[in-house]
């Protein structure tokens with residue numbers, strides 16, 4: 105049996121940093137995630153003139169409801185889509201000229217529905233090279249507010265960026281959504297806005313965000329549920345038992361729902377008040393599952409799928425093609441490298457039972473490809489990675505933590 109302490113949630117840390125920066129006083133964030141994405145977010149805030157004090161276990165942010173403290177800034181968002189999509193919205197509420205650039209992969213990832221919506225709200229936003237991609241410049245003069253229509257069928261982060269901006273506008277926002285993926289991430293946004301004093305209303309597919317700003321607070325960050333998926337999958341795959349502390353019934357993150365997928369496949373799952381346990385049973389059934397709501401865990405499932413007794417078919421995950429890499433293709437390619445029979449379509453992947461044999465995994469710089477196939481490695485000797493260090497995006501200490509887990513549950 106292993107009791108695992110997982111680092112803080114990337115999504116919650118990013119939102120907390122935005123909310124703290126926009127709030128009316130000093131906010132303390134307890135147990136934030138320290139990783140490339142969240143350090144990049146904090147550094148972006150610092151570039152915009154916010155004071156972010158960092159100790160290992162807590163970060164303090166001096167909020168500025170009036171927006172960035174500097175008239176000009178050049179912000180490098182690294183590989184983090186939360187940084188690259190949320191910070192331009194924060195900057196728009198201020199006064200100044202703010203340029204945002206990002207890694208080559210983040211430059212390729214889409215952004216247009218968000219930047220179009222910001223322009224519809226009167227924000228002066230220019231893309232420097234390709235329309236709808238970084239680098240971009242916001243010439244900010246505050247945002248009046250009003251109504252906007254948004255297609256968030258490719259990424260819920262567009263909607264989160266606008267929701268977070270809403271209370272910073274003069275009259276509030278009415279955001280009508282025509283399509284939406286990753287719905288639980290929007291629920292995280294709404295719950296966290298509530299913790300910072302803002303209640304968002306709903307009228308059908310319209311989100312009604314009042315003006316008035318955020319209240320500073322002390323905010324404790326949950327462990328990351330997507331990261332936990334590798335540890336839960338390890339238990340299901342090996343017949344071991346893994347308990348993740350700090351993630352239970354009240355958890356904000358939809359990705360904790362991955363344990364329900366494992367339950368359907370034959371694992372035993374216990375969700376307690378403040379912890380979740382997965383126990384492998386030696387059984388791993390095939391399954392057809394929709395992962396539109398929890399698509400960051402698609403590679404986790406793909407990586408253990410060959411060991412199931414029947415085919416594993418994962419549907420409605422088209423947007424995994426526009427993440428840190430094209431994850432459907434990357435999963436299929438790597439499973440084939442291991443000798444596994446796989447088929448993919450535009451928005452699905454099907455993995456057939458097989459006995460993987462060791463090979464080098466092509467990571468495409470994607471942390472989730474590494475962490476997922478590390479789980480396969482528990483049952484497959486000889487798996488290596490062309491870029492194991494890319495786990496730094498969300499979990500710099502992954503390899504050490506996973507080796508410890510392996511010692512405890514496999515021996």
Ligand SMILES: O=C(O)C1=C[C@@H](OP(=O)(O)O)[C@@H](O)[C@H](O)C1
Nearest residue numbers: 115186258259260261286289400
């Ligand atoms: O808002 C967030 O924090 C996130 C939303 C999801 O993205 P999409 O909405 O683009 O699917 C998820 O994949 C990403 O890792 C984090």
Ligand SMILES: C=C(OP(=O)(O)O)C(=O)O
Nearest residue numbers: 183184185186400427428
């Ligand atoms: C898709 C991811 O990250 P982001 O979109 O925040 O860059 C992820 O962490 O799997």
